[in-house]
Amino acid sequence: MAAGTGQGWPAMTMAEVRDALTAPGARFEMEEVAIDGIATRTWKNAPASLAALLAASRGQGERTFLVLDDDRVSYAAHHRAVAALAGHLVALGIGRGDRVALAMRNLPEWPMVFFAIGAIGAIVVPLNAWWSADELDFALRDSGARLLICDGERLARLATPLSALPELPVIVTRSAAPGRAVRLESLIGAPADWAGLADADLPQVGIAPDDAAAIFYTSGTTGRPKGAVLSHRNLASNVLSNGYAAARVCLRRGEIPPEPAPRVALMVIPFFHVTGCSASLLPLVATGSTIVLMPKWDATQALGLIERERVTTTGGVPTIAWQLLEHPDRARYDLSSLEAIAYGGAPSAPDLVRRIRSDLSAAPGNGWGMTETTATVTSLAAEDYLHRPDSAGAPVAVADLAIRDADGITDLPPGTLGELWARGPMVVRGYWNRPEESAATFVDGWVRTGDIARIDTEGFLFIADRAKDVIIRGGENIYSIEVENVLYAHPSVTDAALIGVPHRTLGEEPVAVVHLCPGCTADAAELQAFVRARLAGFKVPVAIRFMTTPLPRNASGKILKSELKHCFVTEQADTA
Incomplete structure (x- = not known):
């Protein structure tokens, strides 16, 4: 990692960085569009839909996309599997606006199913794989899912709820006892078979950027989860937001940002969280990166995978970084490929930031977002993080932050604590079938977060408390x-x-x-x-x-x- 914390750093102010990166014709150029009648700054060059992002990834050909144990799936094989499953879904009568629930661990099948649902204009409903049967059952019923696609573990857990939903079709993967469910492997084969599928195009479906793409459930203060409805634009915004954050780091150092390049990411964040999906999976797909999967976190296994696969980036929550740093056998592994460890979703000690830099020679990264903002709104990395280890970062160029008084109207000056409000193309349009709660939370393009925070004079965010009584345990x-x-x-x-x-x-x-x-x-x-x-x-x-x-x-x-x-x-x- 380049040293840039001495005299003369930062080389550019945050405003200068923004002007340079978003100039007309630049990769991060912005444009104003109307979303529900509200003028909104957006990334001009963001993918228009999940289908568009997937179609672009087809050009990566035989580059490795997904790794799990001995399974290695190329981008070409993944596209073939997505197209094949999408065709089966259409044959089942699944189409625009239909909800399809997805409940499984981080397996190669997860992103394949996710893209297949999104590519036909249906709405994917990722369910928390750690939920109990009652929680899973609630989301199935609340979303009005027309189809459930799950792994064997979730199928077994849902045995009782599914007996009360006899009309709900089920497709299952990796199950020895599928029962009434259709085995995914009987439709498109196992991951090792995907390369042998026909090289077919995706079904032709007209999808607009602001069409609904997914429903991610977030726990509510009333005791039942609420489904945040994410559009294709919401999800795709992180493709450019992540790139913008990385380019900002370079300019702050006085370096020219390089062209986007493939990375090797050890993926330990669940795909069923917006951070794992929108802020991690989709940007990695956009850059042709390789994703090494760990369905269940194990620090010793992680060290071995970093060495074997030459992993360049990992993270998720502070727990991951701490366990890597303090593992008694860390010195036995070659971790020299690691370039960055980023996390969010939980408080982190300033000492962790320094140790990632000193002990692993990697750049620390953090950020702030929530389900209602499709993950990333602010980012903090490298030297900026070392200088402000207690900050949650600065907003990306298309996002605005405000600190408001209790009246929800009065903007408070820099350095003053108040409720954090955010807006931008990543803010979702509302909650599924919750009009009153949607109206209370989403106001004129803004989301009132319930977080108590302050913003300094340079635009860096500092979270002070969570007004909604959320306890964040290892990112959950x-x-x-x-x-x-x-x-x-x-x-x-x-x-x-x-x-x-x-x-x-x-x-x-x-x-x-x-x-x-x-x-x-x-x-x-x-x-x-x-x-x-x-x-x-x-x-x-x-x-x-x-x-x-x-x-x-x-x-x-x-x-x-x-x-x-x-x-x-x-x-x-x-x-x-």
């Missing part, structure tokens, strides 16, 4: 009310609150504070098992703290979580 969002609702359903619990306590590698962990009814009994293991039976494992509190009195509340009856955090975070620090 845990909404307090969802877990609290489950705890309240236990017959012994009369008061419950979920708080986040700091964790060095995961960022935060959930701890529940409960008060039991008089004469009732329950221990921590019982309550944890009660939650585990109803929610995904990552949402289960790592500890239960019991209070002999009701939880503290303010005059309006709201539990004072700040007091609980002060008490129990201090307690944890004292006993660590």
Whole structure:
């Protein structure tokens, strides 16, 4: 990594960088288009649709696209599989606007299915592979999915819900007991077979940039997930946003940005998150990069893959970086190919930023976004990150940020804390079948994020708190009310609150504070098992703290979580 932190850095201001990169005729040139009647700055050269991005990738030919164990899928083979599956979907009667649920781990089949659905104008509904059967069932019903495509693990987990949905067709991959489901392998073969499929074109479907492309579910403060409706433009914006962020790093150093080049990425972020899909998968496809898959994170395996595949970039959440840095056998592996480790979605210690640079000779990267912004709005990397390790970065050129007062109207001056609002072509249009919540969250092209933040005079964002009580554990969002609702359903619990306590590698962990009814009994293991039976494992509190009195509340009856955090975070620090 080039050194540029000495005298004379930065070589260009953020405004100068923006003017240079977005000049007429430049790769990152912008144009203004009307989205739902609202004038919006967009990337002029962004792919028009998922189908357009996939069609362009066909030109990568035999370059390796996906690697999983001994499977190596080329771009050409991937395109053949997408075209074949797209044809089968059309034959099933799936078409424009139909929702197709996708539930599987990070397998080569995931991006293939994703592109096949998007290429025919249908709406892909990626489901969290870690969800419980009840959570998966809710999303299937809420989205009105006309078809489910899943892996064997998800099929087994959904056995009971699917018995109540006899009319829902199912296609399954990697399953020894498909039951009523059609095996994907019987339609297009396994990944090793895709190269032998016919070299067919995609079905010809007219897709506009602002047509709906996907529904990504994000946990809601009401206890049930909300489906954010993403357009093709939303998803494709990250292709240029990622490139812009990388070029900005070069200009800040005083270097000429190179032409986009293929990378080798160790992919440990789930594709079913917008970060894994829009901010990682799609930009990697656009550059003809190779994606090395790990369906389940293992630090030792990751070190071996970095050495074997000459991985140049990885990351996802701070946990990944910490485990690589602190692995006892790290020195035994050749990690010299690593150029960057980027992450987001969880707080990170400033020491992590410095150690990525000093111990791995890689550039640290971070950013801010949310499901409602299709991931990336701000980015922070290399020297800018080293200078501001507590920042979430600066917005890409097509995005605007504002810090507003509680009235949602008054813009606050730089350095002042308030609610963060964001707008740009990456902001989704609303929630699926949630008109009231959509109207409250999306206002005139802006999304009110619920995050409390400040912006400095150079435009760098600093997140101070999350107004929506989100606990982010290793990149996974845990909404307090969802877990609290489950705890309240236990017959012994009369008061419950979920708080986040700091964790060095995961960022935060959930701890529940409960008060039991008089004469009732329950221990921590019982309550944890009660939650585990109803929610995904990552949402289960790592500890239960019991209070002999009701939880503290303010005059309006709201539990004072700040007091609980002060008490129990201090307690944890004292006993660590």
